[in-house]
Amino acid sequence: MKRRTFLTAALALGVAGCAPAATGGSPSPSASGPAPSASNARATIGLSYIPNVQFAPFYVGQSQSLFDGVDAAVSVRHHGSNEGLFNALTAGSEDFLVAAGSEAMQARAQGVDVIAVGSYYKTFPVEVIVLGSSPIQQLSDLKGRKLGVPGRYGESWLAVQVALATAGLSEDDVKIVEVGYTQVAALSGKKVDAVTGFRTNELVQLQAAGAEPRSLPVAPGTVPLVSTSLLTTAAYAKAHPEVVRQVIAAVTKAIEATAADQKAAIDISAKQIPGWTEAARPNAEAVLAATVDVMALQDGKFLPALDPAQWDAMSAFLEKSKLIEKPVAAADAFTNEYSG
CATH class of the missing domain: 3.40.190.10 (Periplasmic binding protein-like II)
Known part of the structure; x- marks a missing residue:
């Protein structure tokens, strides 16, 4: 595993x-x-x-x-x-x-x-993170855009599945990009439009770097994870x-x-x-x-x-x-x- x-x-x-x-x-x-x-x-x-x-x-x-x-x-x-x-x-x-x-x-x-x-x-800590200037305002806006993930495993990948279900999207509706543990660099360098990341990690790093990130919960209310x-x-x-x-x-x-x-x-x-x-x-x-x-x-x-x-x-x-x-x-x- x-x-x-x-x-x-x-x-x-x-x-x-x-x-x-x-x-x-x-x-x-x-x-x-x-x-x-x-x-x-x-x-x-x-x-x-x-x-x-x-x-x-x-x-x-x-x-x-x-x-x-x-x-x-x-x-x-x-x-x-x-x-x-x-x-x-x-x-x-x-x-x-x-x-x-x-x-x-x-x-x-x-x-x-x-x-x-x-x-x-x-509280479930994994969210979809975008830059402050991003046009992505809600999860449905991910359609057709690049979403960076560490890989197709673990909590981050499960969070992707919840986010897509929340937005009424499928994996075919977004461009999944496996970036390993480089979500911060990938998002900051605009290699992807959004990433999944932890409030206790990637979001903190982006804030410290002055990137003014925004995070979107993967589900309304209690996340089913x-x-x-x-x-x-x-x-x-x-x-x-x-x-x-x-x-x-x-x-x-x-x-x-x-x-x-x-x-x-x-x-x-x-x-x-x-x-x-x-x-x-x-x-x-x-x-x-x-x-x-x-x-x-x-x-x-x-x-x-x-x-x-x-x-x-x-x-x-x-x-x-x-x-x-x-x-x-x-x-x-x-x-x-x-x-x-």
């Missing part, structure tokens, strides 16, 4: 030597060692890309000992540069994974034992239900702490990001602010429960659009049993 564009740290932070991960390969070391535990349980949390400020809550959680209440040895592990998204989870070297709910549902259709147990991004979530396996949840509850509670506190003091969160994250320099701080501040925005806290509180209606809508959309190998009922792909 190819990877999505969730984190492209080199561009988002301007940190040299960083790049998005791909498939295959060997694991990377944990970002830090496991926390002490009174039990023999282990809770290794997989962060699916290299260190990035978008993972700040996990660094904050460790720094502020928010995982100490988990009755398991908690550690955070970044994936290797050539590692498949679900490889470590299915191999048993990870117990949790931070990845898109849409990818989890697609993986489940392929027989992977994965379920979503908590939210991370509450679930973005970044906290995943585990049904087997692990059955074996360690209290640990799952405790991890969700700890991540929730860490998100709230990150949102409450974003400067401190960046200071903590900087220690985890290879090649960090203070020159990266302004961009990091913008990225983290956008990340907190899509987490949609309410009066400083984060609600980890997943939206059943959104999961039902995603199940129906993926099946109708033939974007999934076989139907997967929403109830089989997520649960709120542990987030209450």
